[in-house]
Amino acid sequence: MLKYILQRLLYMIPVMFVISILIFVTIQLPPGDPISKMMENQRTQINVQFSEQDLEMMRARYGYGGPLHEQYIKWIGNILLHGDFGYSFYKREAAGKVIADLMPLTLVVSIGSFIFTWVVALPIGVLSAVRQYSIADHIFTFIGFIGLAIPNFLLALILLVLGLTMFQTSFTGLFSSGEIQQAPWSLAKVGDLLKHIWIPMIVIGMGGTAGLIRIMRANLLDELHKPYVEAARARGLSELRLLIKYPIRHAMNPFVSGFAYLLPSLVAGEAIVAIVMNLPTEGPVLLNALLNLDVFLGGGFLLILSLLTLVSTLLSDILLAWLDPRIRYGS
């Protein structure tokens, strides 16, 4: 098992290498470079901060003007050797700092949505399968289809309107006020976050929940009439113990492998919702960074998100091997 994990970690290195090249090339595709873009911005804006010399220095430091592969080597070299993600021209601070500031809350929201998705989808999926075609199954199927059909951002808008008209409160943001958001972490701040986070959690998790309910229901319906279930019933097991030990355990497989794809899709789905709900997460910043040709910030974000995706794939594979002996003994 340990060998398997080490092997998988080694595989991640070439994969990350290819991903980083793809990210870099894609970001460089639009015409112009970030420094020209910034100079252009400076011409239209009044708050001039950089002199021509500053910009030339940056050009030299990040290799602009040189061939693409030199730029790439400088970029990835700075990240790997010095942890320097470069300078964000759009945010006007170190890209690494912007990422580090935004990533924790982004992860809290994403993982929160993920947990919400599982905690809600699993029992409902099981209920829908075990009591197939019952009233509960029909109701949850109906809600599930609505959840699948409504885009997240629309749901966010509806909730915002409802909040304003019915409860006279705003569901936007993750904190009650800007001051709390800026303040250092404390119990009060965590409490405030918990008060606000559940609305974005539901909004972001909704689509995934509805999808997972359908998957769980279908998987379990396949398993419920398998011979090993009948054999276990014939041994005298009670229905509940039987259900948990055999069919649910078997039906978990696709559920767990879906885990790997859920994180990236949550992060992607989160971006639009974050813009609508004004969440202090990476989505809107990433979007603006890309629009402003902010190579270092955009590239840094994409790099970190890709790494997270790879790690979550690895986690789901390890979980799957732990869950299913057929995979452990596979090779």
Added chain:
Amino acid sequence: MEKMSETLVEVKDLKIHFFTDEGVVRAVDGIDLDVKRGKTLALVGESGCGKSVACRSFLQIVHSPGRIVSGEILYTRKNENGQGEVVDIARLNPHGRRIRSIRGKEIAMIFQEPMTSLSPMYTVGNQITETIRLHTEATKQEAWQMAIDLLDKVDIPKPDRLVEEYPFRLSGGMRQRAMIAMALSCNPTMLIADEPTTALDVTTQANILDLMLDLQQQYHMTLLFITHDLGVVAEIADEVAVMYLGKIVEKSDVNTIFNEPKHPYTQALLRSIPKIAVTREELDPIKGMVPNPYRRPGGCPFHPRCAKAMAECRTVVPAVTQLNDNHTVQCLLYEDLVGEKAMEQAK
């Protein structure tokens, strides 16, 4: 004459219907059956005749949309005081505590598919000890040791190693042995075997049959053996019941069934066995197919395929005719015979 053996399970007019969207399927359509203690009863028939469903009703594990519609399954069990107590299994709640205490403990079952009847997620030992721990007071260690002993008893080599293996790492024959070990774990009164050798190759089949007969002697078990293979029946059965489309068309001891079959279906079944000693041009299969369960023929269900069908067979449902103490048949040919005999006696 030998004293009649005690009846362990008595089935009376059992009907199991499946309520599907397309209509009602009468999978078991009023059968009577006596399972005698310590004997082997073989339930024989083609695929789809209802034999598997009938035996599942003994444990109340007929799956929906199937339901026991009427009839009784009177099972004589020993209660805590060691006295006989008759339970009508047909009336027990399928999810209830009473039937669960019978399943696996007093009546155990092995299935046709050893490949899929064990869950690949758990070790063989885990699944055997599950039954032991469920029905006895044994501790985890005791149950584990019992599992190893059981695997040894069903002739599995290196049982202490195999107990920790996952089922998908075993061959079909080994898995069926593990299933048998599991069924034996609580020393059941009765073992139901639903085509346990069908999915195995011929040499393994013979080994498993020998093993089962041997264990039946050791454990003094009653065996209900479901099969479509008459060769297997000849080898193991004391009594035989032949089923066709949800009805038991003929029932007797094994010698009578093989030497003096009365029902045209039984006769046709026996004729269809290929014989090595007899030179014959072709096999002699039963003509036609098992009818569509949604469109059962009227009258005697076998009449469209019957070589001796008469005009009345299309409309009149034959009653059970008692040919002698131990031989019943459900066919119009013999109803008249018995009628005539009775008439003669009356004269």
